[in-house]
Each structure stands twice: as structure tokens, then as C-alpha cells.
Amino acid sequence: MRRPSAPPLPELAHFLRSRRARLTPESVGLPRSGARRLPGLRRSEVAALAGISPEYYTRLEQGRQRHPSAEVLDSLASALRLDADARRHLHRLTLRASRRGESGGDAAGDPLRVPAATLRLLRTTAVWPAYVVSPVRDVLAWNDAAARLITDFAALPVPHRNLAWFAYADPYSRELFVDWDAVARGNAHRLRDALAADPHQVRGNHLVAELAARSPEFAAAWEDHDVRGPGTGHKVLDHPVAGRLRLDYTVYVLPGAQALELVVMTAPEDSPSYRALSAGVAAGPG
Numbered sequence: 001m002r003r004p005s006a007p008p009l010p011e012l013a014h015f016l017r018s019r020r021a022r023l024t025p026e027s028v029g030l031p032r033s034g035a036r037r038l039p040g041l042r043r044s045e046v047a048a049l050a051g052i053s054p055e056y057y058t059r060l061e062q063g064r065q066r067h068p069s070a071e072v073l074d075s076l077a078s079a080l081r082l083d084a085d086a087r088r089h090l091h092r093l094t095l096r097a098s099r100r101g102e103s104g105g106d107a108a109g110d111p112l113r114v115p116a117a118t119l120r121l122l123r124t125t126a127v128w129p130a131y132v133v134s135p136v137r138d139v140l141a142w143n144d145a146a147a148r149l150i151t152d153f154a155a156l157p158v159p160h161r162n163l164a165w166f167a168y169a170d171p172y173s174r175e176l177f178v179d180w181d182a183v184a185r186g187n188a189h190r191l192r193d194a195l196a197a198d199p200h201q202v203r204g205n206h207l208v209a210e211l212a213a214r215s216p217e218f219a220a221a222w223e224d225h226d227v228r229g230p231g232t233g234h235k236v237l238d239h240p241v242a243g244r245l246r247l248d249y250t251v252y253v254l255p256g257a258q259a260l261e262l263v264v265m266t267a268p269e270d271s272p273s274y275r276a277l278s279a280g281v282a283a284g285p286g
Contacts, residue, residue: 013063049079135194136204178236188221189228242281
């Protein structure tokens with residue numbers, strides 16, 4: 001008889017366990033002592049680094065203690081060598097919203113709305129690909145340059161106008177993005193970040209369930225429990241017409257409770273990528 005699987009860990013417990021597994025004694029300045037059954041630090045080592053009792057830390061990892069103080073969380077963040085996004089995530093997991101749709105736009109009758117001024121900006125931005133996304137990566141508005149560069153969003157069913165869906169469920173994304181794995185995982189990390197802020201987000205939870213069932217790669221990225229907030233970076237694309245493009249992107253968070261993001265992709269004006277964008281890259285497949 002098959003043994004029933006263990007119930008899933010609470011988010012805080014899962015996050016702590018996943019971070020502990022990534023560290024070695026050497027990476028945190030501790031001596032390695034004895035054989036280890038599992039990779040990563042021992043619970044007692046994390047507790048010592050954080051200045052808390054091993055028993056208390058064990059309760060946190062087992063989901064039996066879910067409301068540590070801010071001081072304890074800061075100590076754990078330092079002990080686990082968390083970056084700024086992960087530290088914010090750790091704190092937020094203890095303050096998760098308890099009301100459905102609290103982030104705005106998820107409750108029935110409260111749709112997400114892109115500000116009119118932002119729509120005007122998209123229409124008048126001819127060279128730079130730009131689009132507006134929701135916290136769960138739904139593409140709500142875009143300009144012609146973005147449609148030519150990435151995909152014809154207007155031709156997609158509305159539920160599939162989503163960057164995470166495009167990355168994991170549309171085969172064309174693997175051809176388009178040179179570092180597809182980093183792009184795909186980045187979208188999974190942003191989804192984690194959004195659902196930590198609003199765990200009752202119906203659209204986000206439905207999307208995660210669909211992608212986890214469809215894509216083993218998404219399921220693995222989700223299990224890693226990495227998080228990332230909005231920022232800057234670059235992407236390298238193999239466009240079917242324009243060829244290799246290296247573009248910088250910047251995420252601008254729009255004011256308001258809905259936390260919409262305007263993403264703009266640019267390139268230095270003396271670069272081949274800029275010349276390709278100025279010429280108007282032709283839409284590829286997908």
C-alpha cells in the first residue's frame with residue numbers, strides 16, 4: 001500500500017528549508033563536522049548563526065511556529081545570506097494578506113485598468129518595445145514594437161497573454177530567448193513574489209496550477225522558491241528577422257494599489273540592436 005504523501009509545508013517553512021539547503025558550512029564560516037545525510041546547513045547551525053534556539057528554529061521549519069518577530073526574521077535573513085528580495089519575501093510571508101483580492105483587480109467587478117496616460121505613452125513610443133504587466137505577469141497593454149519583437153499579443157487568447165505562460169507554454173519562446181532558462185525562471189520568481197504579497201490572488205493561483213501541471217520545468221522552478229522583485233537587466237534575443245539583439249530592460253512600477261509595471265526595452269544608440277529597432281523589426285512566428 002502506498003503511503004499517503006505528506007501535506008505541503010506552509011510557505012514560510014518551505015522557504016526556510018529551501019534556503020538552508022543551499023548553504024554549506026564553509027560558505028558561512030563554519031567548520032565542517034561529520035558526515036551529512038542531506039545537503040546544506042544543519043538546523044542547529046542556522047539557529048546558532050541566527051542566535052535562536054534549535055528547538056524554535058525546528059518549529060519554524062516544521063510549520064508549527066508561523067509568527068516569528070521581525071527581529072528573528074532579520075537574524076534569519078542574515079544567517080541564510082538572503083539578498084534584498086529574499087529578505088523582503090521572508091518578512092512578507094509572516095504578514096500575508098488575509099482578504100481575497102487585496103492586491104486589487106483580482107476580485108470580481110474590480111478589473112485591472114492601465115492608466116490612460118500610460119496608454120498614450122505606449123502609443124507614442126515607436127522605437128522602444130514597451131508593455132504593461134500585472135503582478136502575475138499578465139500583459140495588459142503593449143506597443144507595436146513589443147508585438148513585433150516578442151509575439152502578437154492581440155492574437156493570443158486573453159488568459160495566454162502572460163509572460164510566464166509565453167515562456168513555459170509557447171515553444172517559440174525557447175527559440176526567441178538565447179538564455180531561455182533564465183528568462184523562464186525569472187517569470188516564475190516574479191510570480192512567487194506576487195503571490196507572497198497576495199496569496200488569495202485567484203488568477204495567479206490558477207496560473208501556477210496550470211503551468212505546474214503543464215511544465216515540469218516550471219514545477220521545478222516553483223519548488224526552488226526563489227523570488228525577485230521589479231528591477232533592471234538585459235535580454236538577448238534571436239529574432240527570426242532582425243537576428244541577434246541585446247536589449248536592456250527597465251521596470252517602472254506605476255503608482256496605485258494595483259502595482260502595475262511598465263517595462264521598456266532599449267539599446268545603446270550606436271549598437272546594431274538600436275539600428276534594428278529603429279528599422280522596425282518584423283514580427284516573427286508565435
